[in-house]
Amino acid sequence: MNRLIQRTFPRGGNREVPDHKEATEGKPIRSLSAPSIVVIPMLQHIGAPCEPVVGVGDKVKMGQPLGKNQAFVCAPIHSSVSGEVIAVEDRPLATGRRALAVVIRNDGNDDMVKFETGDLDKMSPDVIRQKVKAAGIVGMGGAGFPAHIKLNPPKPVDTILINGAECEPYLTCDHRLMVERAPQVVGGLLAIMKATGASRGIIGIEENKPDAIMQMQDATQDQDHLSVAVLKVKYPQGAEKQLIKAILDKEVPSGCLPADVGCVVSNVHTAIAIHEAVIHGKPCYERVVTVSGGSVVDPRNVSVRIGTPIQTLLDFCGGLLGEPAALICGGPMTGPPILDVYGPVVKTLSGISALNHEEAGFDVNRPCIRCARCVKACPAGLTPNLLGDYSNRGMIDQVIRLRAQDCIECGLCSYVCPSKRALVTWIKKGKADLAALRAKERELGVSACK
Amino acid sequence: MQVRTGPFLRDAVTIEQVMGDVLIALIPTVVAGVLLYGRHTLMVVVLSTLSAVLTEAILTRAPLTPKGIFGDGSAAVTGLLLGLILPHTTPYWVPIFGSFFAIALVKLAFGGLGYNIFNPALAARAMLLLAFTSEMIYLTDAVTGATPLWGTARFSWSLFWGNVHGIIGETSVIAILLGAAYLFYKRHINWRIPVSCLGSAFILALVWGLDPWHTITAGGLMFAAFFMATDMVTSPVTPVGEIVFGAGCGMLTFMIRQYTPFPEGVTFAILIMNAMTPAIDSLTIPPVFGVGASYKTRIRGFAVTAGVVIVLLGALVGIERNEPAIRPLISNGHYLPMHELLRDPDYDVVEVDETRYYVVRDEEGDPLQAAFIAERNGFNGPISFLLLLDAEHQIERVSVLKQGENPGFGELITRSSFLSQFVGMDKDSPFSVGEDIQLISGATVSSRAVISGVERALQHFDQAFFGVDGPGILNDGTFVGETASFGGPLEVEVVVEGGRISSVTVLRHSDTPGFSDPAISGVPERIVAANSAQVDAVSGATLTSEAIMSAVQAALESTSVGQGDELELDPEVRDTSDGTSVANAPFEITVGDGTHRGRAQGFGGELVLDVTVTGARITDIVVVESSETPFIADAAFKKLLPAIIEAQGPVETVSGASVTSGAIHGALRDALNMKEGQ
Structure with a gap:
């Protein structure tokens, strides 16, 4: 059964980030x-x-x-x-x-090497992973994490999520791919499910992409273990942990992987690439x-x-x-x-x-008026006004206390800030400082935990 | 291209917009204030706003453009907020100085926007309240003002629309809610602080048995809950912190209103919570995504909330429990409505001798509970106070309404610890200072004025409703009464016709000729006019006046017992007149005629008097040398010397100047060659 219930992640986020997708979402992909x-x-x-x-x-x-x-x-x-x-x-x-x-x-000849085609039904999970690895597939949503590692989760998983939320403003490549290549998305999903042993697959799409929802529903119609989850528009729903929370209502513990709550998340484009790699050897x-x-x-x-x-x-x-x-x-x-x-x-x-100059906004770094918009907006539940300040000043103990490592760098704190402070930039710096500290602690054999 | 960091999309909201929206949200309250209180109000808010903007522009050396001077708009918000929490009668320098203080010392001195610890407008108001109390507290005669206009049952609605006098911006609840709705719509405030602030006050009012709706709509609580406590800079940023902060504001406001003399608790409540904001923030960091509300975090959040509640409730319990017996009648510059005071909406308004009595009557028309306002001259002018009598006509409550006594000292008479002493007293109570009623040290003049004022007011009430001797009507006839005045027996003839005193004649007296003449001629006229033996004494001849009154009283008492024109004195009457007027026997003048100089140690140094004796009587006393405190001692000289000449002996000391009074007596004895204590 297809799921049509609209849902979203409960905490933080902003439903008013303009998506600016109208310029490209209706145009077919050109080569x-x-x-x-x-x-x-x-x-x-x-x-x-x-x-x-x-x-x-x-x-x-x-x-x-x-x-x-x-x-x-x-x-x-x-x-x-x-x-x-x-x-x-x-x-x-x-x-x-x-x-x-x-x-x-x-x-200019485009001479291709010969690709090895295959049949998914006859492949073992290991073969799928090897094919994916050989094809050099990485997370194409931007993270760039090698896909074959993702297909070998450390814990058993039962659910594969395809991330079609595409909450980032302006971007519509996943949207267009779902509209134009829905069967390939499903093919990729099935390949991932087979590789990981998961029993169900869910494609999460925000409701501002009705044509994509329709296409994916058509493509998954015959298969009971696949479904489409329609999500309310809310930034940053495309963030992995927020997507899991929205669709499965499970909270991935800090510092853990989605596999810890029994699922793997893959981007739409990555799914297509996996499909092409597994079936066509591309x-x-x-x-x-x-x-x-x-x-x-x-x-x-x-x-x-x-x-x-x-x-x-x-x-x-x-x-x-x-x-x-x-x-x-x-x-x-x-x-x-x-x-x-x-x-x-x-x-x-x-x-x-x-x-252009009308669309773009930049850091101004006026004084914080403690309006708490960033605190309310942060999907990770951080206090960016304090964390940003401490990170900027290099107060590492406070950075640890306020858990900079849990920042997902969605940039919403800077977005909502009326003082246009560079909160996310500072927090990234704090994260980097913290990571450097942890690396040094590991090197020296000091306990990483305070 | 310059290297910039993301995100490259930004919400359109800016500091200017936030501040502009707050200014827009305050428009309804400004309009309501101007409609209710007139154009002076507009001047107050305009001056406070301008002063704040200019102070900031000058101190930050803003460029000379409208935008530069307006800045980010936060100064205008501070100035306007300050203007709105001033009394509408405030002189023009108060908003100007207050805004300067708020911007220069509370905001900029801490680092400007975003760095101030305290809400600048509230800090300025607190400073003004403490330093310029009389300019800041405006108390109106609610009894003649709001209550008759709005009847009895709709009092809270009048609060809602704004018909109760007080502070400019705090008056109209509907205007406040309109502005708050706009801020909610614009999402500059959320529900947590206002709801927890009003909610905690509401719950405490329920627990304390007050009308909770009145608690949250009266005074500044509503305005502060939406516009002051929600000040972004000085309130917590965490969701739980906001609730703790709001609840603290509400509870502290309630406590301050209940247990301190300050009429407006919310100012200090929010300032106290402002100081606690960093700690609250730090202790209520929200649980991070994926970490969940760990056991430790939950326990800590619970402990913080419980701790705040326990501390506040503990403080409530710890404060003297005998004080709440009498609650301040005035909450936040507003009075309780008459029907609530009298606990009966069905009351009469009776005017007698320019005093308006609000009286609940029983089935037979006899007065039960009553409330009225009386006045008595204090140190700096009239002190008016409201008396509430219970069905037995014992004092249930005394509240000082208006007074101009010195801040810090004289104004202590408004404290419930002083005023509660009167509870349970009635017209027959002796009102003896030092036994039944303790004076306030440092405010003897003011407290004595209240004591004597209450005593007189009770007598006036008694006369107004029970005549001279109860509800009976005077029998017609001619009666004679006698009493002992300081010069010897004094006898009057009283003619009663048609149940009223038609004439009073002094038949015989031995009081000092000349000094007592005004009383002999004036007091009988007053008695006839008032149809009462209790009238105001003729100044300069107080003792003789009071003796005449006693004699008339004695004569009238004889009518009601039907003893006709018997001349025998009622011993009780004599006791009363002796006890209240003449404290001591006259001086024994042993020195001869002439002017005698006497000295004594006064408050500030030696006091030298010249006493003129003619025919074994003191005829004149002149102050030759005095180092006494001006003003305070002046009263003693002005009142005491004529009284001594009239009485030819020592008189009661002048309150507030007891040392000087003692010195005057000492110098007199010295001049007359008498020994101390004689």
């Missing part, structure tokens, strides 16, 4: 042909960077592995074009970081990216090869109307600013937001 040169970084995931397995001058095919690493938390990198490796060097990423990258001149070398915002001439969703410069993507969407007030990797609430527009598209890039 951008591969550029003449792609830059493929060796680090597109959480974990150890890949070691390049090709050298300058090598001819590579589309889908051929470029980098691998035997480390536990790692996902291999594949070529997105066919052509010749012209450089293996440090290249700037869009976010301003630098990473070792393989630069390939596209020969590695992750392209993805759908939302290009939106008031500064974009023709905002839309674009299917683009990994390694394409962001500038090329922007040009494909008609370019920008003047200098944008903010150019962001992903959505404006959680995304980092784009510091280099020639940086490549990576597996985790779900969108590019180019906000």
